[in-house]
Amino acid sequence: xxxxxxxxxxxxxxxxxxxxxxxxxQLRRHxxxxxxxxxxxxxxxxxxxxxxxxxYHFDSQRRDxxxxxxxxxxxxxxxxxFHLRPFxxxxxxxxxxxxxxxxxxxDTSQVxxxxxxxxxxxSTILLGTVTTHWHLYGVEEPGRLYLIGxxxxxxxxFSRLIFAARVSLTIGLAGTAxxxxxxxxxxxxxxxxxxxxxxxxxxxCELIMLIPGLYTxxxxxxxxxxxxxxxxxxxxxxxxxxxxxxxRLARVIRGMVLSxxxxxxxTAARACGVSPWQIIVRHILPGTFSFAIVTASLSIPAYIxxxxxxxxxxxxxxxxxxxxxxxxxxxVNIAELTRHPWLLWPGAAIFVTVMAFNFLGDGVRxxxxxxxxxx
Amino acid sequence: MGAYIVxxxxxxxxxxxxxxxxxxxVMKLTPGNYFERLLLDPRVSPKxxxxxxxxxxxxxxxYYQYGLWMRRLMRGDLGASFIHNRPVTDIIASxxxxxxxMNVLAIAITWLLAIxxxxxxSVHQYRWSDKLLSGLSFIGMSLPGFFLALLLMWIFAGxxxxxxxxxxxxxxxxxxxxxxxxxxxxxxxxxxxxxLAVGALASLQRITRGNMLEVLRQQYITTARAxxxxxxxxxxxxxxxxxxxxxxxxxxYEFATLFSGAALMEIxxxxxxxxxxxxxxxxxxxxxxxxxxxxxxxxxxxxxNLLADILLAVADPRISYQ
Numbered sequence: 001x002x003x004x005x006x007x008x009x010x011x012x013x014x015x016x017x018x019x020x021x022x023x024x025x026q027l028r029r030h031x032x033x034x035x036x037x038x039x040x041x042x043x044x045x046x047x048x049x050x051x052x053x054x055x056y057h058f059d060s061q062r063r064d065x066x067x068x069x070x071x072x073x074x075x076x077x078x079x080x081x082f083h084l085r086p087f088x089x090x091x092x093x094x095x096x097x098x099x100x101x102x103x104x105x106x107d108t109s110q111v112x113x114x115x116x117x118x119x120x121x122x123s124t125i126l127l128g129t130v131t132t133h134w135h136l137y138g139v140e141e142p143g144r145l146y147l148i149g150x151x152x153x154x155x156x157x158f159s160r161l162i163f164a165a166r167v168s169l170t171i172g173l174a175g176t177a178x179x180x181x182x183x184x185x186x187x188x189x190x191x192x193x194x195x196x197x198x199x200x201x202x203x204x205c206e207l208i209m210l211i212p213g214l215y216t217x218x219x220x221x222x223x224x225x226x227x228x229x230x231x232x233x234x235x236x237x238x239x240x241x242x243x244x245x246x247x248r249l250a251r252v253i254r255g256m257v258l259s260x261x262x263x264x265x266x267t268a269a270r271a272c273g274v275s276p277w278q279i280i281v282r283h284i285l286p287g288t289f290s291f292a293i294v295t296a297s298l299s300i301p302a303y304i305x306x307x308x309x310x311x312x313x314x315x316x317x318x319x320x321x322x323x324x325x326x327x328x329x330x331x332v333n334i335a336e337l338t339r340h341p342w343l344l345w346p347g348a349a350i351f352v353t354v355m356a357f358n359f360l361g362d363g364v365r366x367x368x369x370x371x372x373x374x375x
Numbered sequence: 376m377g378a379y380i381v382x383x384x385x386x387x388x389x390x391x392x393x394x395x396x397x398x399x400x401v402m403k404l405t406p407g408n409y410f411e412r413l414l415l416d417p418r419v420s421p422k423x424x425x426x427x428x429x430x431x432x433x434x435x436x437x438y439y440q441y442g443l444w445m446r447r448l449m450r451g452d453l454g455a456s457f458i459h460n461r462p463v464t465d466i467i468a469s470x471x472x473x474x475x476x477m478n479v480l481a482i483a484i485t486w487l488l489a490i491x492x493x494x495x496x497s498v499h500q501y502r503w504s505d506k507l508l509s510g511l512s513f514i515g516m517s518l519p520g521f522f523l524a525l526l527l528m529w530i531f532a533g534x535x536x537x538x539x540x541x542x543x544x545x546x547x548x549x550x551x552x553x554x555x556x557x558x559x560x561x562x563x564x565x566x567x568x569x570x571l572a573v574g575a576l577a578s579l580q581r582i583t584r585g586n587m588l589e590v591l592r593q594q595y596i597t598t599a600r601a602x603x604x605x606x607x608x609x610x611x612x613x614x615x616x617x618x619x620x621x622x623x624x625x626x627x628y629e630f631a632t633l634f635s636g637a638a639l640m641e642i643x644x645x646x647x648x649x650x651x652x653x654x655x656x657x658x659x660x661x662x663x664x665x666x667x668x669x670x671x672x673x674x675x676x677x678x679x680n681l682l683a684d685i686l687l688a689v690a691d692p693r694i695s696y697q
Binding site for chain 2 (some may be wrong): 308
């Protein structure tokens with residue numbers, strides 16, 4: 001039974017790993033990229049359960065707590081008694097007679113113990129699909145817990161920071177996905193068609209790449225109609241960013257398509273009478289996937305920075321909906337920033353996110369580029 | 376080469392024309408015009424507004440307005456700013472130097488530091504100094520410019536109080552001596568220039584290092600070493616020449632963004648340059664101003680690309696354009 005033996009031999013041989021599996025293994029070997037990936041997964045999990053993980057709704061205001069400094073969690077009260085459950089004091093303020101600055105002081109008569117699983121503001125989780133009154137932690141009203149401080153309207157910056165992740169963490173994916181789709185379709189068409197169509201499309205790409213980016217973004221933002229809801233503004237900003245981003249991609253995809261088009265299997269498909277659309281989508285574009293994935297992971301930070309930059313100068317997501325960019329607007333006033341340095345935290349959040357995506361993108365590029373593969 | 380440049384310039388003109396149509400069209404997407412917004416002010420009479428609109432042809436169809444703008448441009452007239460009621464060219468002239476000084480300083484610092492650091496890192500590959508530089512580069516590349524600017528402002532202007540908080544001049548600038556004025560400018564420029572340089576420095580250092588490493592692996596370097604040439608000669612004469620060629624494209628790009636690249640920085644730091652000017656113009660829909668800034672940006676990008684291509688051909692004899 002020679003056939004049976006052959007099959008057994010087949011089974012004994014380990015299956016050769018496919019290209020994606022090889023890339024995955026390579027990525028796992030990249031230490032920094034692995035860590036960056038873990039950080040990113042953690043951030044997305046936090047984003048999904050934002051309403052539960054932060055103590056307040058993002059627009060929950062206490063006007064008398066404007067620029068309230070970070071609350072201090074205490075275990076020992078003013079009488080020197082130790083409490084197993086941490087607590088915060090209530091606070092009072094007085095005005096400095098000379099500078100009219102608020103001076104905050106603890107009100108030791110009010111003690112608000114920290115509660116796990118506290119009922120509080122109605123917030124949403126899972127990107128706004130589920131409403132919950134439960135928060136992982138919190139203190140009894142009228143006490144307030146400000147982990148990193150409050151903004152000028154007395155809103156908890158920590159809660160806003162976490163909630164703002166919805167904007168920053170999704171805008172990179174959404175913007176990249178849109179510009180990717182446009183870039184691949186137009187680049188694919190351009191390379192496949194050749195001739196006049198190709199020429200025309202390439203000139204359009206060059207035109208988009210040649211206009212000054214930030215000016216165009218600002219002009220387009222002003223062209224958004226007034227009175228849009230925050231979700232509509234968000235999609236407006238995504239589309240505007242993608243409008244600038246697709247051209248570069250389309251050009252590179254076109255170049256790759258040109259070389260794949262000349263390959264034998266495409267000629268074979270054409271000889272079999274496969275329609276042009278089918279050839280582009282089924283036979284040519286998959287060949288550009290690894291490049292597309294690398295470009296996508298490397299371009300996510302650009303979208304995050306684009307949104308924060310626009311929001312920072314007031315041409316993006318608008319208050320009260322928080323985004324790391326528009327929260328940082330408060331820090332542009334250096335006098336306020338100096339008195340309330342916690343206004344800078346959103347910038348740190350952008351920094352960490354961008355760095356994580358940069359490291360991950362680096363790892364993905366090394367993993368998908370066969371020349372970089374170390375076996 | 377001459378014919379190539381002429382052809383490229385012709386293409387540039389066509390592209391500029393296309394960019395002007397695109398820019399004009401996008402700008403006209405915004406509803407209303409500058410003068411209609413003045414109606415919100417009760418002191419402005421509707422009659423005046425109507426007259427101003429008619430005077431500038433803003434009530435005519437878009438293609439007519441574009442033609443009007445184009446005809447003026449052909450005569451070298453960019454129009455008068457709606458906000459300032461002065462020729463656009465005067466206003467740009469008063470601002471452009473500020474932006475230029477900031478960017479040229481930043482670019483000079485970037486290149487003067489990035490190339491030596493890149494060479495150093497490549498020669499000391501995988502030593503601790505190279506790893507330190509790599510780490511710093513990664514941080515520099517991920518640090519958003521606006522965040523770094525605010526961070527430095529907080530430290531040096533807010534906490535230490537040794538640098539001014541934004542702007543270009545202090546209130547008492549006019550009373551200062553010539554030397555004092557210079558010091559005043561320098562103090563105001565320090566943070567924006569450092570921030571711009573840090574971002575560019577990080578990536579340029581990485582690229583220089585990568586290029587150098589690639590060249591140092593090649594056989595002619597081994598040959599040069601085998602001939603017994605001193606290592607400094609191998610690195611600076613043989614390797615550097617070839618490693619630096621790809622950087623020329625980057626230089627062209629930096630030239631291209633000379634006027635528009637630091638717009639965000641200017642807006643945040645309240646720096647009176649081109650970016651700040653455009654920010655105000657776009658928000659107020661000051662059309663002649665917006666179009667002038669937009670076209671200037673596009674022209675610089677085209678010239679930058681052209682410059683890069685020509686420099687590349689000059690520096691690298693393997694590249695030639697027929």
